[in-house]
Amino acid sequence: MARKSITVALAGNPNSGKSTIFSNLTGTRQKIGNWPGVTVEKKEGHLTSKGYHLTIVDLPGTYSLTAYSIEEIVARNFILDEKPDVVVDIIDASNLERNLYLATQLRELDTKVMFVLNMADVANGRGDKIDGDKLSELLDVPVVFTVGNKNEGTQGLIKSIIAVVESDRELPLTRRVKYGKDIERTIGELSEFIRDNTREELRHNVRWIAIKLLENDKIVRKRILEIDSQNGEAILREAEQKRGKLRQFFDDEPEIVMTDHRYGFIAGIIKEVLKTVSKSRVDVSRQIDQVLTNRLLGIPIFVFFIWAMFQITFSLGAYPMDWIDAGVGWTGQLAAKLLPEGILHDLIVDGIIAGVGSVMIFLPNILILFFCIALFEDTGYMARAAFLMDKVMHLIGLHGKSFIPMLMGFGCNVPAIMATRTLESEKDRVLTILINPLMSCSARLPVYILLAGTFFGAKAGNAIFSIYALGIVLAIVIGRLFRSTLLRGKIAPFVMELPPYRAPMLRSLLIHMWDRSKIFLRKMGGVILIGSVVVWFLSAFPQEVQFSRDYETEIASGTAQYEISISEAEGGLREELVRKRDKAVSALEAEMAKEKVERSYMGRLGKMFAPVLAPIGMDWRGSVAVLTGFVAKEIVVSTMGVLYAVGSEEDERSEALKLALKRSGMTPLSAYAMMAFVLIYVPCLATVAVIRRETNSWKWTLFSIFYSTGLAWLVAFIIYQGGSLIGLG
Numbered sequence: 240m241a242r243k244s245i246t247v248a249l250a251g252n253p254n255s256g257k258s259t260i261f262s263n264l265t266g267t268r269q270k271i272g273n274w275p276g277v278t279v280e281k282k283e284g285h286l287t288s289k290g291y292h293l294t295i296v297d298l299p300g301t302y303s304l305t306a307y308s309i310e311e312i313v314a315r316n317f318i319l320d321e322k323p324d325v326v327v328d329i330i331d332a333s334n335l336e337r338n339l340y341l342a343t344q345l346r347e348l349d350t351k352v353m354f355v356l357n358m359a360d361v362a363n364g365r366g367d368k369i370d371g372d373k374l375s376e377l378l379d380v381p382v383v384f385t386v387g388n389k390n391e392g393t394q395g396l397i398k399s400i401i402a403v404v405e406s407d408r409e410l411p412l413t414r415r416v417k418y419g420k421d422i423e424r425t426i427g428e429l430s431e432f433i434r435d436n437t438r439e440e441l442r443h444n445v446r447w448i449a450i451k452l453l454e455n456d457k458i459v460r461k462r463i464l465e466i467d468s469q470n471g472e473a474i475l476r477e478a479e480q481k482r483g484k485l486r487q488f489f490d491d492e493p494e495i496v497m498t499d500h501r502y503g504f505i506a507g508i509i510k511e512v513l514k515t516v517s518k519s520r521v522d523v524s525r526q527i528d529q530v531l532t533n534r535l536l537g538i539p540i541f542v543f544f545i546w547a548m549f550q551i552t553f554s555l556g557a558y559p560m561d562w563i564d565a566g567v568g569w570t571g572q573l574a575a576k577l578l579p580e581g582i583l584h585d586l587i588v589d590g591i592i593a594g595v596g597s598v599m600i601f602l603p604n605i606l607i608l609f610f611c612i613a614l615f616e617d618t619g620y621m622a623r624a625a626f627l628m629d630k631v632m633h634l635i636g637l638h639g640k641s642f643i644p645m646l647m648g649f650g651c652n653v654p655a656i657m658a659t660r661t662l663e664s665e666k667d668r669v670l671t672i673l674i675n676p677l678m679s680c681s682a683r684l685p686v687y688i689l690l691a692g693t694f695f696g697a698k699a700g701n702a703i704f705s706i707y708a709l710g711i712v713l714a715i716v717i718g719r720l721f722r723s724t725l726l727r728g729k730i731a732p733f734v735m736e737l738p739p740y741r742a743p744m745l746r747s748l749l750i751h752m753w754d755r756s757k758i759f760l761r762k763m764g765g766v767i768l769i770g771s772v773v774v775w776f777l778s779a780f781p782q783e784v785q786f787s788r789d790y791e792t793e794i795a796s797g798t799a800q801y802e803i804s805i806s807e808a809e810g811g812l813r814e815e816l817v818r819k820r821d822k823a824v825s826a827l828e829a830e831m832a833k834e835k836v837e838r839s840y841m842g843r844l845g846k847m848f849a850p851v852l853a854p855i856g857m858d859w860r861g862s863v864a865v866l867t868g869f870v871a872k873e874i875v876v877s878t879m880g881v882l883y884a885v886g887s888e889e890d891e892r893s894e895a896l897k898l899a900l901k902r903s904g905m906t907p908l909s910a911y912a913m914m915a916f917v918l919i920y921v922p923c924l925a926t927v928a929v930i931r932r933e934t935n936s937w938k939w940t941l942f943s944i945f946y947s948t949g950l951a952w953l954v955a956f957i958i959y960q961g962g963s964l965i966g967l968g
Contacts, residue, residue, distance in 0.1 A: 243290065243291050243292070244291075244292045244293075244294065245291055245292070245293045245294070245324045245325070245400065245401065245404050246293075246294045246296065246321070246323040246324050247293055247294065247295050247296065247323060247324065247325055247326075247327055247400055248296050248298055248317060248318055248321075248323040248325070248326045248327070249261055249295060249296065249297045249298060249327050249329060250298045250301070250314060250318070250326055250327070250328050250329070250341065250345060251298075251300060251328055251329030251330065251331075251338070251341070252300060252301070252302055252329075252330075252331060252334075252337065252338050252341060253300035253301070253302070254300070254331065254619075254622075255300070255329045255330060255331040255334075255338060255357060255358075256329060256331065256357040256358055256385075256387040256388070256741070257297065257300060257329040257357075258282075258297065258747070259357075259387035259388055259617075259744060259747050260329055260355065260357060260385060260387050260393075260396075261282060261284060261295060261297040262744075262746065262747045262750050263387060263390050263393045263746075263747075264284065264286055264293075264295050264393060264396070264397070265284025265285060265286055265295050266284075266286075266746070266750075280299070281296075281297075282296070282297035283295070283296050283297070284297070286397070288397050288401070289398075289401060291401055293397070293400065293401075296317065296321075296323065298313070298314040298317055298318075299311075299313050299314050301314050301341065302337075302340065302341060303340055303341055303344055304318075304341065304344040304345070304348075305344075305454070305456070312458060315458075318345075318348055318350055319348070319442070319443055320442070322350065323350065324351065324404045325350070325351045325352070325353060325400055325403050325404050326345055326348070326350050326351070326352045326353075327352075327353055327354075327355055327396075327400065328341065328342050328345050328352060328353070328354050328355065329355050329357050330342060330354055330355060330356050330357065331357060331358055332356040332357060332358050332359045332361070332362040332367070332369055332384070333358050333361040333362040333365055333367065333739060335356075335362075335367070335369065335509065335512075335513055336505060336506075336509050339505045339508060339509070340501060340502070340505060342354060342378075343415075343416050343501050343504060343505060344501075346378060346380065346415050346416075347415060347416070347444075347446075347447050347450065348444065348447060349443060349444035349447065351403055351404070351406075352380050353380055353381040353382070353383065353399060353400070353403050354374070354375075354378075354380055354381070354382045354383070355382075355383050355384075355385055355392075355396060356369060356371060356374075356382060356383070356384050356385070357385045357386070357387050358386065358387065358739070358741070359384040359385065359386055359392075360386045360389070361739055361741075364523065365515075366515055367513060367514075367515050368513070368514040368515070369512055369513055370511075370512045370513075370514075371383075371384060371512075373511055373512045374508065374511075374512045377508055377511060377512070378508070381399050381402070381403055383395055383396050383399050387744075388617075388741050388742050388743065388744045388747070389742075389744070390744065390746075416500060416501050416504045417500070417504070418450075418496075418497055418500045419500060421485070421488060422453070422485065422493070422496065422497065422500070425453065425481050425484070425485060426446060426449045426450060426453065428481070429449040429452065429453065429477065429478060429481055430445045430446050430448075430449040432474065432477050433445050433448060433449060433474055436467075436470040436473055436474055437466065437467050437470060437474075448463070449478075450497070452474070452475070452478035453478060453481065453482055453485065453493050453494075453497070454493065454494040454497060455482065455493075455494060460475055460478075463475060523739075523740065524619070524739040524740045527740055528623070531620070531623055532623050532626060532627060537623075537627045538627055538631070541623075541624055541627050541628075544615075544620070544624075545704070545707070546700075546701075546704045548608070548611040548612075549700050549703045549704045549707065550700040550701075550704070551607060551611065552604050552607045552608045552611070552684075552700075552703075553604065553688060553691070553692070553699050553700040553703060554700060555607055556601075556603040556604035556606075556607050556688075557692075558603075559603035560600050560601065560603050560604065560688075563599060563600045563602065563603070564600045567592065567596030567597075567599065567600060570592055570596070571588055571592045571593065571596065574587055574588050574592060575588050582779075585775070585779055586772065586775060586779075589775060589779070589881065590771055590772050590774070590775025590776070590779075590881065591768065591771060591772065591775075593771075593877075593880050593881055594767070594768075594770070594771025594772070594774060594775065594877035594878075594880055594881050595763055595767055595768055595771050595877065596880070597876050597877050597879070597880030597896060598685055598763060598767050598873045598874075598876050598877050598880075599763055601684065601685035601688055601689075601873075601876070602756070602759065602760070604684060604685070604688055605681055605684065605685075605756055605759050606752055606756050608681055608684060609650065609681070609751070609752045609755045609756055610748060610749075610752040612649065612650060612755075613743075613747075613748045613751035613752050613755075614743055614748060616751070617741065617743040617744070617747060617748060617751070618740055618741060618742075618743050619739060619740045619741055620740075621646065624646065625642050625646055628642045628646075629642055631715070632715070632718075641659070641667060641670070641671040641718075644656065644659050644671055644675060645671065645674070645675055645678050645714065646678070648675045648676070648677075648678030648679075648680060649678055649679065649680065649681070649707075650680065650681055650755055651680050651681065651682070651755075651758065652675055652676050652678070652680045652922055652923075652926045652929075653925050653926055653929050655675050655678065655680075656672050656675050656926065656929050656930060656933055657929060657933065659671045659672055659675070659933065664728065666726045666727075666728045667728075668933070668934075669726060669934055669939060670718060670721055670722060670726045672930055672933055672934060672939070672943075673717075673721060673939070673942075673943055673946075674714040674717055674718045674721075675714075676922040676926060676943070676947060677710045677711075677713050677714040677717065677918070677919065677947075678710055678711070678714065679706065679707050679710045679918050680872070680922075681755075681759065682759075682871060682872035682873050682923065683872045683917055683918060684703075685872075685873055685875075685876045686868075686872065686875050686876055686913075686914065686917045687702075687703045687706055687914055687917075688703070689876055689879070689896070689897075689900075690900075690910040690911075690913060690914050691703050691910075691914070692897070693897045693900050693901065693910065694900075694901075694905070694906070694907040694910040694911075695907060695910075702911065702914070706914050706915065706918055709915060709918065709954075710918050710919070713919065713950070713954070717950070759873075763873075766870060766871045766874070767871060767873050767874055767877055770867060770870050770871065770874040770877060770878075771874070771877045771878075771881065773867075774841065774863075774867055774874070774877065774878045774881050774882075775881055777839060777840040777841035777844065778836045778839045778840075778841040778842070778881055778882060779839065780839060780840055781839070781840070784834075784835050784838045784839075785838075786831065786834055786835075786838075787834065790827055790828075790830065790831040793827055794824055794827050794828070797820075797823055797824065797827070798820060798824060801816060801817075801819065801820035801823070802820075804816050805817060805820070836882060837859075841863055841882070842859065842863075844863060844866070845859035845860060845862045845863035845866075846859045846862075848862040848863075848866065849862050851952075852865070852952075854956055854959070854960065855909075855912050855913075855916060855952060855955035855956050855958075855959045855960075856905075856906070856908065856909030856912045856913065856955070856959040857909070857912075857913060857916075858903065858904065858905075860879070860882040860883055860903070861879075861905075861913060863878060863882060864876075864878040864879045864882065865913075865916060865917065865920065868917065868920075868923070869921055869923065869924060870923065870924050871923050871924070871925075872917065872923055875917060879896060879900070880896050883896055883899040883900055883903055907967075908958070908959060908962040908963065908967045909959060911958060911962075912955040912956075912958045912959040912962075913955070915951070915954050915955050915958055916951045916952070916954075916955040918951070919947055919950050919951035919954055919955075920947055920948045920951035920952075921943075921944045921947050921948045921951075922943075922947070927940060927943070927944065930943050
């Protein structure tokens with residue numbers, strides 16, 4: 240028997256625990272994409288229960304359905320157009336009054352709704368007692384209690400969802416917000432007018448359309464014209480006439496009067512269902528905030544947490560990194576033995592395995608970094624970090640709200656730049672977009688780990704932390720500079736919301752970590768693989784090269800001389816001569832391979848740019864590596880894996896790149912200058928594309944490319960030349 244399908248839309252305020260409930264319901268059976276036509280994240284998951292297949296759609300977090308922001312429009316359009324079987328509103332039980340505003344708006348839609356009072360334990364801890372049965376009776380909707388971070392109430396929620404969908408009850412038309420005698424009469428008259436003047440059957444509840452037209456909702460006005468262009472004009476004229484009468488009667492805009500009625504309705508509900516026991520009211524979050532957001536201690540604690548995150552990322556990640564590194568080395572050796580000599584052999588061993596493998600070994604570090612970021616988010620500390628930095632940003636003339644997309648930039652610059660859509664001011668948006676790539680994304684982490692691990696030993700974590708800190712400092716300085724020159728304007732006021740602290744749930748953390756890390760894995764199978772093949776091709780061709788020395792003759796001659804001595808020697812001396820012969824041959828082969836790459840297309844390209852990058856401590860191979868990094872920053876490492884590790888000894892393959900980097904003449908100072916350059920210079924192709932789309936301007940896109948690359952060269956030059964002057968080189 241086929242399972243019956245149910246579509247469930249999860250709605251709710253930001254920080255209401257919606258994502259945790261979504262993870263509880265769907266586990267790993269979820270996927271993330273974008274809503275058609277917009278770049279708002281779309282989460283969809285599945286579960287089966289009692290013969291039903293449930294598709295859970297996690298709508299963007301929103302405070303209301305008054306469609307102003309993209310998130311609000313997406314959430315509302317999904318409910319209206321896709322008509323899910325039930326809308327589940329996740330309500331923060333510890334913040335009932337504010338969350339009920341969205342709940343009352345959902346009750347006005349033409350769909351089945353149920354309420355989930357989440358974080359019931361936090362509400363109880365504060366001394367808040369919510370009468371769920373009374374709330375259900377007053378609003379005529381099912382009410383379920385859950386504690387998301389403990390996965391309590393999930394099974395009851397699934398049962399209630401199925402019961403609501405299977406119920407043959409008509410949608411409740413009473414116990415909605417009443418807007419008063421005059422407005423209700425106007426809603427009724429306008430509803431009649433709409434029915435009489437629409438030739439096609441309306442997809443939405445007529446009363447809801449009338450309310451939205453009286454609130455001058457632009458999206459609904461546009462839809463009315465699309466449904467019926469002739470009569471649509473008449474409907475809009477009628478609505479505008481009635482709006483004018485209401486404005487004259489109340490001496491205020493109708494939408495403001497109607498909002499007041501909603502809040503009045505909510506206040507009445509609160510009085511009926513919420514009881515607060517003041518003597519047991521203990522706000523743990525407030526007590527923790529007295530320390531973590533303290534005026535003096537907050538910033539040092541924040542810096543310590545970030546420092547600890549990078550220390551853990553590097554030190555803990557080193558163990559599995561070594562295992563994967565050894566596995567990649569073993570795979571390369573096995574492939575080298577199995578495949579016959581030729582172009583295919585070189586492509587697979589030196590191109591694909593060396594290139595992709597040199598990036599793949601950083602997967603554990605990426606996983607740990609994203610786990611730490613998920614931990615900050617799920618505990619509620621990320622909002623505190625934004626709050627702390629908000630104060631600093633205001634001091635130097637930047638919009639405090641801008642720091643939220645900048646924090647997201649630590650994960651990936653692409654969604655972080657998209658997140659600037661929440662900023663109301665166009666100048667703030669452009670400014671935040673311009674400085675966002677200075678927040679070091681996870682794609683640059685492999686470069687830092689490779690160089691810091693090779694040249695800074697036990698202090699590698701500190702070196703990486705200092706590079707991230709450099710990005711933050713530069714973002715502040717450059718932001719201030721642009722604000723006072725290119726993008727002058729006043730800073731808009733902003734109040735940061737601080738959600739209560741919550742105990743994180745391991746499964747939720749793992750799901751968030753995995754969701755973000757999948758992007759890294761997809762890159763390895765796509766752009767990094769292609770990039771590695773292209774880099775190999777450019778470094779392997781032309782095949783016929785005019786060498787400066789006759790290496791083959793030298794190898795044959797040297798081998799023959801050793802063979803004579805070996806044949807005459809005995810015991811330990813014989814073994815010693817064999818080792819010397821192998822070492823001499825390997826050195827000549829490495830020299831030959833190095834010269835071949837130097838004379839390849841890649842070598843010619845690198846040498847063309849080498850004079851520009853030589854003052855910042857990069858040789859021609861480093862020049863090529865940063866050039867390929869424009870496609871994706873991970874390719875910087877795979878390029879170095881192909882160019883630097885050429886000709887290294889087979890038995891040292893797992894450490895080949897690190898050894899080759901040390902032998903190449905690179906120093907800790909030049910390595911640090913290169914890390915700074917990779918941090919600052921032009922972001923990857925995907926980020927440039929999203930900058931073009933979000934600014935809708937080639938001018939700002941090109942400005943971003945040139946200013947960041949110029950700044951990168953300048954900072955790296957100061958580091959390298961300044962360090963050399965004081966004897967650090």
